[in-house]
Amino acid sequence: MSLDEKATKPHDRLALALSEDMAAVNALIRDRMASEHAPRIPEITAHLVEAGGKRLRPMLTLAAARIFGYEGPFHVHLAATVEFIHTATLLHDDVVDESKQRRGRPTANLLWDNKSSVLVGDYLLARAFQLMTDTNNIRVLAILANASAVISEGEVLQLSAAQDLATDEAIYLQVIRGKTAALFSAATEVGGVIAGASEAQVKALFEFGDALGVAFQMVDDLLDYGGASETIGKNVGDDFREGKITLPVIKAVAAADAEERAFWVRVIEKGKQEDGDLEQALGLMAKHGALEATKAAALEWAAKAKAALAELPAHELRDMLADLTDYVVARLR
Template identity: 55%
Template structure:
């Protein structure tokens, strides 16, 4: 059982995604239709596996960023819908691959696809979705958007390998861990936000602003996820509390607690994370150590820092409802820790 984070002295006024949802509602309807269309195949297992994850309740935050950032600069074509769908397919493919690599049993509160159809099918359907994503990028006809998203795909794969090389290594530093999540998570947030102004013909400064916004939002988002794994609820996470611990994932709270701990504390982390002794009793001790060394709270503080950088990235842009909605996303992501 996790411990819900509480920072009552700093608690914001319940931010949500209502403004972003309202602005992107019509376009998201088109995205959802395109998702169903492009996930179809005469190979029966492909739509079964794809729809299992696609329909499992994700917020679709990344494609909404693409839609909102295109609208923000007056885009009037249909390319943003295809790019938003591409972004969602890239994200879904990453989840399918991640669950195989991490040997995860659950995803968004349901059995992971690999538990129902096996590892091979999960990886191959992820590859199919990536192929469909690149087809749609080509259809849009923007070489710059294609470059941005293809670069992101390569960076995400590099992040996966980097994480694998650092897996179960308690000597992982904070800088090394941040490099992993910058590649694995933040790269797609960044690309999703940047392609909107690109296809809208916005100037380079505006594109750079959305790119910086996206990458810092992605870092904040992942760090809050890391904190929630030890101090949140299953409903907030979309997975079981403590899954990162059971899988031996070295996340920032663990890095901080290990480095701040006594020799005895470090021996505990080494035994649990490197040797796999990570049952429920050990989870409770892990949470106690994280709290003792303020590792969860300081992970949230790191997330607040990156959220502030994301806010500053948008500061030079003209005030409008789209900018306001994108700022709300930052507040929403951070507030998940409460």
């Protein structure tokens, strides 16, 4: 891909428009991830923070604040807060999932150990709360503290729903609203709050982030059954091999006959997978239109996100967020 082609991506245009702010965010992250007494903390944090992540969540905070003309400095603190919370959840997730790869690189728990990953994740959460209090704004503290609780709740719910074919679409939506959408919506909401947006506008920012986060996770779950490894940052079929109940599986199980259900019980609930099972699962999903139905759901949530943006003032960054929303689901085509 040429540089010109890369520059046409909505995410890259957004990064370019927010480059000065993001430089300040990155400098603050580097400063706050330091530890005088425990050198392993910056080692592990740097491994993940500097692994080439898109920094989407902090950019949502910066963009939301800038749309309302905010001149700083606390949008930078809040963007760094959001990134620290996100990084902490990644460290914890990789331990829970026993992952070996993250963004194409070995995970921290593989390079160091589980104990270090969990404890450094805890440290980053503590740093996040320190950054929040720097703003001296009790409302943004409440929003981000609530999001942190919802994220943890979503992860625990996912743990209890894993390998359980009784998991339905309502539970799935609750899980992804927790594990993904909660931080998206908090990121956009606090940007509006710190900038003094109206209540209606703050609500629209929340609804945009929530819908974008749901669409984003649905796309990720769908790509697990047909995306390229370099696109999704993990191996195709990982969710299947781990017995995760995502929307394509839920829709295929809901339409299954007795023989098909026995297959799903074996490979998901009992975890007894054999060569060729992933291909059979894909065949059943195709037979019942599960992948197409999941794609339609993701597109519907993306449309909700764009509708929420219409409530915000006309601004170049608002248009970029709309383009970003289209790009999230364009990965499906």
